[in-house]
Amino acid sequence: MEKYDVIIIGAGMSGMAAAIRLAMFDKKVLLLEKHIITGGLNSYYKRAKRDFDVGLHALTNYMEKGEKKKPLSKLLKQLRVPYDDLKLSPQRHSKILFPEKSLTFTNDLNDFSQEIADKFPDQIDGFHQLVSYINSFSETSLDNEYILAKDVVRKYITNEELLEMLFCPLLIYGSAWENDMDFSQFAIMFKSIYIEGFSRPEGGVRTIIDILLKKLENLGQEIRFKSEVQSIETVNGKVAGVKLKNGDFIQADKVISSMGYPETLSVVSGLDPKKKPAVGKMTFCESILVLDKKPQDLAFDSTIVFYNNRPKYLYREPENLYDPQSAVICFPNNFTHDDFDEGWVRITNMANFDLWNKLERPEYKAKKEEVFKDACSLTKKLIPSWDGEVVFKDIFSPTTIKKYTGHFGGTVYGSTDKSRDGSTEVPGLYLCGTDQGFLGIVGSMLSGISMANLYGLMD
Amino acid sequence: MEKELVREHVLNIIADVALDDDVTTIDDAVALRDQLDLDSMDFLDIVMELKKRHKIEVPQEDYPQLASMNSCVEYLTPKFAAHA
Numbered sequence: 183m184e185k186y187d188v189i190i191i192g193a194g195m196s197g198m199a200a201a202i203r204l205a206m207f208d209k210k211v212l213l214l215e216k217h218i219i220t221g222g223l224n225s226y227y228k229r230a231k232r233d234f235d236v237g238l239h240a241l242t243n244y245m246e247k248g249e250k251k252k253p254l255s256k257l258l259k260q261l262r263v264p265y266d267d268l269k270l271s272p273q274r275h276s277k278i279l280f281p282e283k284s285l286t287f288t289n290d291l292n293d294f295s296q297e298i299a300d301k302f303p304d305q306i307d308g309f310h311q312l313v314s315y316i317n318s319f320s321e322t323s324l325d326n327e328y329i330l331a332k333d334v335v336r337k338y339i340t341n342e343e344l345l346e347m348l349f350c351p352l353l354i355y356g357s358a359w360e361n362d363m364d365f366s367q368f369a370i371m372f373k374s375i376y377i378e379g380f381s382r383p384e385g386g387v388r389t390i391i392d393i394l395l396k397k398l399e400n401l402g403q404e405i406r407f408k409s410e411v412q413s414i415e416t417v418n419g420k421v422a423g424v425k426l427k428n429g430d431f432i433q434a435d436k437v438i439s440s441m442g443y444p445e446t447l448s449v450v451s452g453l454d455p456k457k458k459p460a461v462g463k464m465t466f467c468e469s470i471l472v473l474d475k476k477p478q479d480l481a482f483d484s485t486i487v488f489y490n491n492r493p494k495y496l497y498r499e500p501e502n503l504y505d506p507q508s509a510v511i512c513f514p515n516n517f518t519h520d521d522f523d524e525g526w527v528r529i530t531n532m533a534n535f536d537l538w539n540k541l542e543r544p545e546y547k548a549k550k551e552e553v554f555k556d557a558c559s560l561t562k563k564l565i566p567s568w569d570g571e572v573v574f575k576d577i578f579s580p581t582t583i584k585k586y587t588g589h590f591g592g593t594v595y596g597s598t599d600k601s602r603d604g605s606t607e608v609p610g611l612y613l614c615g616t617d618q619g620f621l622g623i624v625g626s627m628l629s630g631i632s633m634a635n636l637y638g639l640m641d
Numbered sequence: 642m643e644k645e646l647v648r649e650h651v652l653n654i655i656a657d658v659a660l661d662d663d664v665t666t667i668d669d670a671v672a673l674r675d676q677l678d679l680d681s682m683d684f685l686d687i688v689m690e691l692k693k694r695h696k697i698e699v700p701q702e703d704y705p706q707l708a709s710m711n712s713c714v715e716y717l718t719p720k721f722a723a724h725a
Contacts, residue, residue, distance in 0.1 A: 207689050248661065250678035258661070259683055265661050635682065639689065 185433040186212045188638050189424050192440035193405050194222020195623055196615035198394040199630030200438055202261055204638045205401040212432060213403065214424070216410035216588070220395065222440065223587055223594065223616070224387050224623055230574050232524075234470060235386040236586075239512035239528060240486060242355070242374035243624040244272055244289050244381040252378065253624055260631045267393055269384040271519035273485035276380065278347045280490050285347055289379030302344045312338035313377075321369035322620075324603040331368035346495040351375055351488045353497040354510050354530075356621040358462040358595035360498040367619070374622060380485060382517040390623065413451045414439070414611060421610030425451075438604075438633055440615035442589050443597040447606065456607055459599035459617070463499040465580035465592040467533045467550075469557035472574040473525030477513045480525075482565045485516040489560065497532070503549055504533040506556040511564065524573060529557040535580040535592045550577040595621060604633045612637050647718045648710065654690040658683050669710035691717070696724060 188204055190197045193215035201213040219225060224237035243254045247265045258265055275293075278285045283301055287294040291313070299306040312335060320326075332345065339345045349362075352371040357363040363371075383389035398405065410427040414437055423433040439446040443459035477483065491507040512528040514521070531553065541549060554577050562568055580592030589596065596616035604612040614633040615626050648669075655673070656664045662677045673679055684704060691697040697720045699707070706716035 207693060251680065255661070255678055256680065256682065259659060259678065260686075262657060262660055635685070640685070 183431070183433055184212075185423075186210050187434065188212075188436045188438060188634075189214065189432060189434040190438045190440070190614075191411055191424070191446075192216075192222055192615065193220040193407075194440055194615060195224055195390070195394070195626040196618075196630035196633075197222070197438075197440045198391075198398065199257075199261060199627040200440075200614050200634040200638075201403055201405075201630075202394065202397050202401065203631050203634035205398070205403040206262075207639055209638055211403060212434070213398070213405045214409045214411060214426070215405055215407050217586070218407050220405065221387065221391050223626075224390075225586070226386070226388050226391070229576060232472065232574065233386070233388070234576065235388075235514075236578075238382075238387040238390075238623060239355075239510070239514075239530075240273065240380035240382055240517075241268075241270065241390075241624065242371075242378065242380060242622045244270065244379040253374065253628060254378075257624055257627050257631065260635075261394075261397060261627070263393055263397070269389060269519075270381040271384055271517040273380040273382075274483050274516050274518065276351070276486040276488070277484050278350055278488045278490075280343065280347055280350075280495075281493060283343065283347070286484075287376060287379075289381075291377050294376055298344070302341055305339055305341050305344050308338040308340065316369045316372050317377075319366075319369045321366045321373070323366075326366045326602070329365040331363045331365040334365045335368070343493070346490075350490055350495045350497075351486075351510070353495070354488065354532075356595055356625075357497065358464060358593065358598050358600075358616075360463055361496070364600075367621070370620070370625070374624065380517075382514065382519075384519055384521060386514070386521065387623075411441070411449055413449050414446070414608075415451050416453070416608060419609065421608060436610050436612070436637060438612045438614050438630075438637065440613070440630070442593075442615075443599055443601060443606075443613060443617035444590055445588055446611070446613060446617075450608055450611065453608065457599075459597045461590040462593040462595060462597050463535075463591065464497075464595055465499075465533055465535045465583060466594055467504045467531050467538075467553050467577065467579050469527075469529045469531075469554050470576045471527040471529070471554075471557060471561065471572050473527065473568070474571050474573050475568070476515050476520070476522070476525040477527070477565060478515065478520075480565050480567045482513070483516055485513055487511045487513075487564060489564075500532050500534050502534065503537045504531045504553055506531060506560070508532065509557075509560060511560065527557075527561050529560060531556075533580050535584070538580045538592075539584075546579070546581075550579060553577055553579075589616075604629075604636065644714050644718055647721050648714050650695060650721070651687075651710065651713050651717065654687055654694070655679075658686045658690065667710055669714075672708050673710065673713075674708070695721065697721065
């Protein structure tokens with residue numbers, strides 16, 4: 183019978199990174215993927231001869247070549263990937279757009295500070311103190327306690343409008359919790375977005391996936407595709423191996439799963455979890471519009487817009503199918519390097535999984551059309567000179583996300599219960615990826631690396 | 642084994658671990674951590690590479706011996722010699 187040192191479930195960013203680390207030091211690893219391509223939440227597809235990215239709007243944690251002790255440099259070293267291979271193209275600038283005020287930020291925190299000093303002059307001292315506090319905070323410790331971020335930030339920022347504006351990008355780019363987040367997560371996101379910033383690899387998410395695939399190939403590490411896990415088997419309460427949907431049983435004393443916390447525990451044979459991890463509420467619709475003109479030709483050069491049409495920012499599961507009053511809009515043409523011949527707009531709205539899941543086929547299509555129409559109105563609002571011409575469009579919903587990721591409730595940021603050290607109540611079973619708690623593409627790869635180091639290499 | 646050769650083995654490993662750093666200008670007397678982008682995770686990689694490439698084991702209590710190039714060579718030369 184086949185026996186491995188470690189079985190990794192899921193060839194997304196975290197699973198591939200974990201497999202690279204283990205294979206690098208001669209561990210016998212099996213990497214399982216239920217689909218026919220890799221990438222997981224961050225993947226790609228082709229429609230109408232065009233390359234579409236899923237997930238990645240932008241890579242966070244931007245750094246220049248040669249910067250030291252940054253999450254991205256740590257990641258590159260651990261995977262032994264040269265910086266230049268990522269071909270990073272930094273953002274121009276992004277905007278947080280609220281009804282009364284807007285704030286612009288770049289990859290230089292000084293620009294953001296200046297903006298806050300101009301628009302919220304009585305808050306700038308507090309903002310500087312908040313930045314110093316975050317810089318001194320050890321946000322990646324695996325044993326930090328959970329503290330609500332808004333409680334901490336209110337000690338520094340006393341203007342609620344500014345507080346809401348500061349939280350908006352950080353919540354929608356990474357919070358599994360509604361309306362607030364854990365302070366460690368806040369600090370990670372604050373550094374990765376406001377201090378380090380956004381970029382995009384030339385070629386989009388494929389560039390990153392190709393780097394990882396090449397690494398795996400060079401290490402002789404295979405990925406077993408179309409291999410969905412039926413169950414994780416235990417003997418005397420400890421991990422013994424994995425049974426696949428095709429009936430194969432593969433032995434291993436260690437399993438690292440990127441399926442998600444509740445999803446992983448649900449496939450452990452005979453387990454009645456002591457504490458059931460919650461299914462998160464945050465899921466999204468996305469409209470992808472291909473335009474015949476580029477945003478820059480229409481005098482629009484922002485890279486990402488965080489849009490909110492209410493005084494308060496409501497980051498929560500909407501009561502309706504989706505929330506058209508709030509969105510994050512990515513303009514992939516508007517990084518410093520432009521990959522495309524056409525104009526692209528990606529508009530993401532918060533959505534309600536249960537309501538989407540109930541829709542029958544004709545109604546489902548009609549509702550997606552409504553999402554698209556709202557996406558067009560919002561694009562028109564942001565780019566008034568646009569004539570409304572859409573060459574091609576694609577819309578996905580929370581049920582699409584569930585179909586491709588297997589996440590219960592179509593969550594993008596996973597469960598509200600994280601396992602920061604990756605451990606579960608089952609000895610030998612560890613989590614990596616979204617529910618280990620590091621988010622974004624850089625975070626998920628660091629998650630895979632740290633779990634592989636901790637449970638596969640150091641013991 | 643000669644110290645020169647041990648230095649070369651160590652340098653090759655460091656060049657692979659800190660792959661974007663210039664290792665030709667390393668000052669052998671100064672802590673590696675202060676010259677290169679190396680953290681504790683990377684030192685672990687150096688230790689694992691020594692084992693993988695040269696079958697040399699470095700117990701955790703000896704990690705401080707790997708602080709600078711000079712101390713690396715001093716500490717590892719007898720270990721390399723034992724394997725020769």
